[in-house]
Amino acid sequence: KQEVTQIPAALSVPEGENLVLNCSFTDSAIYNLQWFRQDPGKGLTSLLLIQSSQREQTSGRLNASLDKSSGRSTLYIAASQPGDSATYLCAVRERRDDKIIFGKGTRLHILP
Amino acid sequence: DVKVTQSSRYLVKRTGEKVFLECVQDMDHENMFWYRQDPGLGLRLIYFSYDVKMKEKGDIPEGYSVSREKKERFSLILESASTNQTSMYLCASSTYGGDNQPQHFGDGTRLSIL
Numbered sequence A: 001k002q003e004v005t006q007i008p009a010a011l012s013v014p015e016g017e018n019l020v021l022n023c024s025f026t027d028s029a030i031y032n033l034q035w036f037r038q039d040p041g042k043g044l045t046s047l048l049l050i051q052s053s054q055r056e057q058t059s060g061r062l063n064a065s066l067d068k069s070s071g072r073s074t075l076y077i078a079a080s081q082p083g084d085s086a087t088y089l090c091a092v093r094e095r096r097d098d099k100i101i102f103g104k105g106t107r108l109h110i111l112p
Numbered sequence B: 001d002v003k004v005t006q007s008s009r010y011l012v013k014r015t016g017e018k019v020f021l022e023c024v025q026d027m028d029h030e031n032m033f034w035y036r037q038d039p040g041l042g043l044r045l046i047y048f049s050y051d052v053k054m055k056e057k058g059d060i061p062e063g064y065s066v067s068r069e070k071k072e073r074f075s076l077i078l079e080s081a082s083t084n085q086t087s088m089y090l091c092a093s094s095t096y097g098g099d100n101q102p103q104h105f106g107d108g109t110r111l112s113i114l
Helices: none
Strands: A005-006 A010-014 A021-026 A029-038 A043-051 A056-059 A062-067 A072-077 A086-094 A100-102 A106-111 B003-008 B011-012 B017-026 B031-038 B043-051 B064-070 B073-078 B087-094 B108-113
Touching: A005 B003, A005 B087, A010 A021, A021 A086, A021 A106, A029 A062, A029 A072, A043 A056, A043 A072, A056 B043, A062 B017, A072 A086, B003 B087, B011 B017, B017 B031, B017 B064, B017 B087, B017 B108, B031 B064, B031 B073, B043 B064, B043 B087
Parallel strands: A010 A106, B011 B108
Antiparallel strands: A005 A021, A021 A072, A029 A043, A029 A086, A056 A062, A062 A072, A086 A100, A086 A106, B003 B017, B017 B073, B031 B043, B031 B087, B064 B073, B087 B108
């Protein structure tokens, strides 16, 4: 059974720093991996999607990488800002049954 | 842009009531999903549907049912609401599996059962 793990569960960093969020998964038979952002009390906003054949995707200050063979993904945030404070979730879309399996998220707090 | 709309942002109901949560998507997506999200447990899949009138159980279907009479609408039904169903409910949609097909979410319904 696919398991998705995100470490750390929570992270606080000063504004302006670069940071990395980690995601690991146990079954590499995936279509893609998606990173989401969730603000308190809100739904999920898709940030980046990496196809299984890709190694990375970039959007603005965000860069996501995927190493399918080792079951790992990272989300790199450059020059962090207080507005980046949110919970970040990763999710894999399984080939076996087309389900999306989520990690429990990393709560990020950027200190002004 | 894909829009997934959940009918209520906040809902308060009483124990034993029958509760309907509605979700509508406007991109002709085949797949629709209902999750609940609880602190420390993350998102858990309740039910999903690959097409009209089709439904599949997710990881925690007990106490819930679903209805998909039209492609754009997926309803979650709490047959007899209980306090342990107080949660944030999220609906999502996607097109058929493929490497570049993302999942799109609604804004969520925060349901309180008193």
